[in-house]
Amino acid sequence: MSDTSQTSPTIVLDSVSRWYGEVLGINKVSVDIQAGITGLVGPNGCGKSTLMNLVCGLIRPGQGQMRVLGQRPWDNPALRRRVGYCPQFDHFYENFTGYLFLFSMLRLHQRGRQWAEESARHALEQAGLARDMNRKIRSYSKGMRQRIKIALALAHQPEILVLDEPFNGLDPVGRHEFMSLFAEYAREGRTVVVSSHILHEVERMTDRILMMSNGYILAEGGVREVRDLLRRHPFHVLIRTDKPRRLGALLLEEDGVSSVEIENEEALMLTTRDPDNLYLRLNALVLEHNIRVDLVTLSDENVQSIYQYLSGKEHH
Amino acid sequence: MPVSFDTHGGPVRTRKERSFSGVVVGAGRLIWPVFLVSIRRLVHSKFFYAALFLAALPVCLAVIILPSQMGASIGRLHLVLESFLRTVFLAFVVFFAGNILGFAVMRQEIDDQTLHFPLLQPTPRWALVVGKFAAALLLASLLCVLSLWLTYLVLVIPTQGVFALVKDLTQGGRFFILLKESTALVLGLLAYTTIAMFMGSFLKSIAYALILLAWDTGVPYLPSTAKMWTVMHYLQSLLPERLSQQRRLFELLGEPAPVWLCLVVLVGLSLVFLAGCLFIFHRRECLYGET
Numbered sequence: 316m317s318d319t320s321q322t323s324p325t326i327v328l329d330s331v332s333r334w335y336g337e338v339l340g341i342n343k344v345s346v347d348i349q350a351g352i353t354g355l356v357g358p359n360g361c362g363k364s365t366l367m368n369l370v371c372g373l374i375r376p377g378q379g380q381m382r383v384l385g386q387r388p389w390d391n392p393a394l395r396r397r398v399g400y401c402p403q404f405d406h407f408y409e410n411f412t413g414y415l416f417l418f419s420m421l422r423l424h425q426r427g428r429q430w431a432e433e434s435a436r437h438a439l440e441q442a443g444l445a446r447d448m449n450r451k452i453r454s455y456s457k458g459m460r461q462r463i464k465i466a467l468a469l470a471h472q473p474e475i476l477v478l479d480e481p482f483n484g485l486d487p488v489g490r491h492e493f494m495s496l497f498a499e500y501a502r503e504g505r506t507v508v509v510s511s512h513i514l515h516e517v518e519r520m521t522d523r524i525l526m527m528s529n530g531y532i533l534a535e536g537g538v539r540e541v542r543d544l545l546r547r548h549p550f551h552v553l554i555r556t557d558k559p560r561r562l563g564a565l566l567l568e569e570d571g572v573s574s575v576e577i578e579n580e581e582a583l584m585l586t587t588r589d590p591d592n593l594y595l596r597l598n599a600l601v602l603e604h605n606i607r608v609d610l611v612t613l614s615d616e617n618v619q620s621i622y623q624y625l626s627g628k629e630h631h
Numbered sequence: 632m633p634v635s636f637d638t639h640g641g642p643v644r645t646r647k648e649r650s651f652s653g654v655v656v657g658a659g660r661l662i663w664p665v666f667l668v669s670i671r672r673l674v675h676s677k678f679f680y681a682a683l684f685l686a687a688l689p690v691c692l693a694v695i696i697l698p699s700q701m702g703a704s705i706g707r708l709h710l711v712l713e714s715f716l717r718t719v720f721l722a723f724v725v726f727f728a729g730n731i732l733g734f735a736v737m738r739q740e741i742d743d744q745t746l747h748f749p750l751l752q753p754t755p756r757w758a759l760v761v762g763k764f765a766a767a768l769l770l771a772s773l774l775c776v777l778s779l780w781l782t783y784l785v786l787v788i789p790t791q792g793v794f795a796l797v798k799d800l801t802q803g804g805r806f807f808i809l810l811k812e813s814t815a816l817v818l819g820l821l822a823y824t825t826i827a828m829f830m831g832s833f834l835k836s837i838a839y840a841l842i843l844l845a846w847d848t849g850v851p852y853l854p855s856t857a858k859m860w861t862v863m864h865y866l867q868s869l870l871p872e873r874l875s876q877q878r879r880l881f882e883l884l885g886e887p888a889p890v891w892l893c894l895v896v897l898v899g900l901s902l903v904f905l906a907g908c909l910f911i912f913h914r915r916e917c918l919y920g921e922t
Contacts, residue, residue, distance in 0.1 A: 335918070373747055373917035390913070395753040404919070406744040408668075410675035419671070422664035423752035467748075 324349050325475055325506040326370055331379035333365050339530040340365035343379070346525060346532055348508060352501045354517030354538075355510040357527035363510040364403055366527070367479050370508070371400040384474065396424060399473035401464045401481050409453035413444055413463050416452060421470055438470035439463075443492065457484035465493060475506045482516060494520050549573055549586040552593060555610035559583040562608075565600050569593070658761075661754055665762025666769075668749075669736060673770055678735035682728045686774035689719045693785040700790050705799055708786050713870070715782060716812055721866050722848055724778065725816050728771045729823025730840045736767040737831030737908070747917045760912050764828055764905060771820045776813045783809060808871050815869040818897045822862045825904035832911040862900070865893040 324347035333340035341362040355363050368374045369381060372388035372395070381387070386394050408416055414435055421431035439448045442462040447455070452463065461484045468476060476497070482490045497507050497520060511517045517524055518538045526534040534540070556562050563575040563583045571589040578584050587593045590613060601608050673679050692715070700708060740746040749759050783805075787796045800806040830839050847863040858864040868887030888896070 368917065371751060373750060375916060390756070392753040392755050395751060398751075400747075400751050402747055404744050404747060408672060408743075408745060408748070411671065415671075419664070419668040420748055420752055422667070423749065423754040425660055425664070425753070 325384055326508070327380075327382045328366075328369075329380045331369065331376045331381050333369060333374065333377045341369075341527075342530040344530075344532055345379075346535065348506060348525075350501070350504050350506045351523065352497060352507045352509060352521035354521050354524040355508060355527065356512065356517050356524050357510075357533075358512055361527040362530040363527055364479055365530075367400070367402075367477050367508065367510060370475075371398055371402075371477055373400075373402075396471060397474045399468035399471065399476045401468040401476075401478045403479040403483075405457075405460060407452045407460065407463070410451060412449050412451055413439060413455070413459075413466075414448040416463065417448075417467055417470055420467055424471060434470045434472075438466040441469060441496065442466035443489065458486060458489060461485055462489065469496075469500075473505070476500055476508070478507065478509045480510055480512070482511065482513075490516075549588050550590045550613055552585050552587060552590060553578070553582060553610070553612050554585070554597070554608060555582045557581070557607045557609075561604065562600070562606050565604065566593075566597070569596050658758070661758035662762040662765065665749070665754060665759050666765045669763045669766035670770065672739060673732065673736060673766055676735060676739060678731050678739070679770065681731050682771060682774055685724050685728050685731075686778040689715055689724060689778050689782045690785055692719065693782045697785065697789055700786065703790060705787070705791055705795060705803070708790060709805075712783055712786060716779070716870060717867060720775065720779060720816060721819060721863065721870075725771075725775055725819040725866070726823055726844060726847065727840070728775055729820040730827040730837065730843070732767040732771045733764075733824035733827025734831040734837045734840070736763045737828045737912075738835070741919065742835075744919045746915075746919070750917055756913050756915075757909050760828070760905070760909050764824065764908075767828070768817075768820060768824050771824060772817045775816045775820060779813060779816060780809065811869075811871040815866055815871075818869065818894070819862065819866045821901045822866075822897050822904075825901040825908065826862075829904040829908040829911070832908045832915070859888075862897070864888065865896050869893045 326346075326348035328344050328346050330343050330345050332342050332344070339362075344362075344366065355366065357363050365374070369376055370383055370388060372383075372391055375389045383394060384397055388394055388398075408419075411419065417435035417438060418431050421434050422428070424431070436445075436448075439445055442465055444459060444462050444466060447459060452460065455463065461481070465478070465481055468478065478497070481493060481497075485493065497509065501507050501521075509517060509520060522537045524534075524536070524538055525532055554562065559577050559580065559582060563577055563585070566572050566585055567575050571587050571592055573586045573588070575583055575585045585593075594611070597608070597611065600606070696711070700711065703711075740749065750756075784796070787799065791799070800809075826843070827837075827840070830837075847861045850857045850861050865888055869890065
C-alpha cells in the first residue's frame with residue numbers, strides 16, 4: 316500500500332460511459348474514490364455493477380478515462396494483485412471444494428504453492444468457512460456461497476476491495492462480522508467500495524456514499540446530506556383498516572400529514588414528511604378510537620421509490 | 632528456481648529470467664496453474680464423459696467383432712486395426728473428441744458464468760488460453776491414444792495370445808507403428824482442438840462441427856484438389872501403413888501428402904487457429920450476455 320494515501324484518490328473516473336448496445340450502463344460518470352469505505356447505492360439496473368466491473372477491468376469503458384491506483388484497469392494483470400472483487404454473480408466451480416476453489420484461483424497469482432495454501436486457509440477462516448472448506452461448493456448454502464466469494468476477494472490482501480452486494484444471503488451475524496472486517500480493512504488505509512440497494516446497510520459502514528440512478532451519479536457525499544435530500548420529499552404510507560374514512564379524517568388533523576386519499580373501503584394512502592412520528596400517533600389513535608388496522612407500510616420504502624423521488628420522477 | 636516478489640506480490644524478474652530459457656520457464660509458471668484448474672474442471676464435466684464414451688467406442692467395437700476374428704492371422708488383425716484407425720478413430724473419435732473438449736474448454740467458463748474468476752486473477756489472458764488448450768489437448772490425447780492401444784490389445788491378445796503380442800510389438804515392429812499412429816492421432820487432435828477453441832471463443836453452439844465433419848469426410852472423395860483443404864487428408868496421409876500401398880480406398884483419393892507437408896499444415900493450422908482464439912479472447916469482456 317505504498318502509494319495509497321488518505322488524500323489522493325485511488326479510483327478516478329473521468330466522464331466514463333459504457334453502453335451495452337442501446338442499453339445504458341453508466342453515462343459520463345466522473346468520480347474520485349479515496350481510501351476508506353465508499354458506499355455505492357442504487358436500485359437494480361442503476362449502473363452499480365457496471366461501474367464495479369469497469370473498476371475491476373472485466374469490461375472496457377466506451378468513453379472517458381479511468382485509473383485505478385494510477386493504472387488503466389482493462390487488461391492489466393499486474394493490477395489484479397492489488398484489487399479484490401466480490402461480484403454479484405452466483406456461479407462457481409460447483410465440483411470444487413471451497414478450499415480447492417480458493418487454492419486454484421490463488422495459484423494463478425504465481426506466488427507459489429505454499430503461499431496459495433496459506434492464503435486460502437486464512438481467507439476461509441476469516442470468512443467463517445474453515446469447517447466447511449472441504450465440502451463441495453454445490454452443497455453450500457446461499458450464505459456460504461456469499462462467504463466464499465468474499466473470501467476470494469480478501470485472500471490476496473488487496474489494496475482495493477470492490478464488493479457488489481456482499482451481504483446478499485448473509486445472516487445478521489455474518490453481516491455484522493463482515494462489516495467489522497471491511498471497517499478494519501479501511502482503517503488500514505485500503506479502499507473498500509461496497510454496493511447495496513439498501514441505504515441503511517451502507518449507512519452502518521460509511522458516511523461516504525455515491526447514489527446512482529439510471530447510469531448517472533445522482534448524489535455524492537455524506538449520508539446526512541443524502542438523507543436531507545430525501546426529507547424534501549414526502550413518504551407515501553398505505554394503511555389497511557376497517558374504517559379508512561374515519562382514520563383518514565383523524566390523521567389529517569395530525570402535524571406532518573399533508574394529504575389523505577381513500578383508496579377503497581379497506582385502505583387509505585397518506586403522505587407525510589415524518590413517518591416515524593406518524594407511526595407513534597397512529598398507535599395512539601387506533602387505541603383511542605377502537606379502529607382495526609391490518610397493515611401499515613411505507614409504499615415507497617424501497618430504494619427504487621427513493622430514486623424515483625431523487626431523479627424527479629412522480630411516484631405511483 | 633526461487634521466485635522473489637515485488638511490494639505488490641508480482642514476481643521480480645532477474646537477468647537470468649529475461650533470457651530465452653527464463654522466458655520459457657516463466658511462461659510455464661503462468662500456464663501450469665491454468666492447466667491444472669482446467670483439467671480439474673474438464674474431468675468433472677459432461678463433455679469429458681462424452682469424450683470418454685467416444686474413446687470407449689472402438690474398444691467396444693473390437694470386442695464385438697472379436698468372435699469373427701478368432702483364428703485370423705496377425706496380418707489380418709493389423710488390417711482390421713488399420714481400418715479402425717481410418718474410419719473410427721480419425722473420422723469419428725479424434726474429430727469429435729477434439730471438437731468437444733476444445734469447444735468445451737472455451738465455452739465452459741462463459742456458459743457457466745465463471746469466466747470472471749480467472750479474469751480477475753493476475754494471469755495474462757494468453758496464459759489462460761494456452762493453459763486451457765494444453766488441458767483439452769492432453770485429456771483428448773490420453774483418451775484417444777489409450778483407446779487405440781486398448782483396441783489393439785483387445786484384438787490381438789484373445790486371438791493370438793500374449794507371446795504373439797510381445798513378438799508383434801518387438802520383432803514385428805508394431806510398437807513403433809503404434810507410436811506413429813498415436814502421433815497421428817495427437818496431431819489430429821491438435822488441429823481439431825484449436826479449431827474448436829477458436830469457434831468456442833465466439834460461437835455458442837457446437838453445430839459448426841457438423842459442417843466441418845461433412846467437409847472433412849466428404850471432400851476427400853471428390854476428384855479434385857479440394858481435399859488439400861481438409862484436415863482429414865493430412866491425417867490419413869500420416870498413417871504409417873497407407874492403404875494406397877495396398878491398392879485400396881486411398882488410391883481413389885489420389886496420392887497422400889508427404890509427411891513434412893502434413894506436419895507443416897497441421898501444426899501451422901493449429902497455430903493460426905490458436906492465434907485467432909488468443910486474439911478474440913484478449914478482447915473479450917466479461918458480460919455473460921446480460922447488460
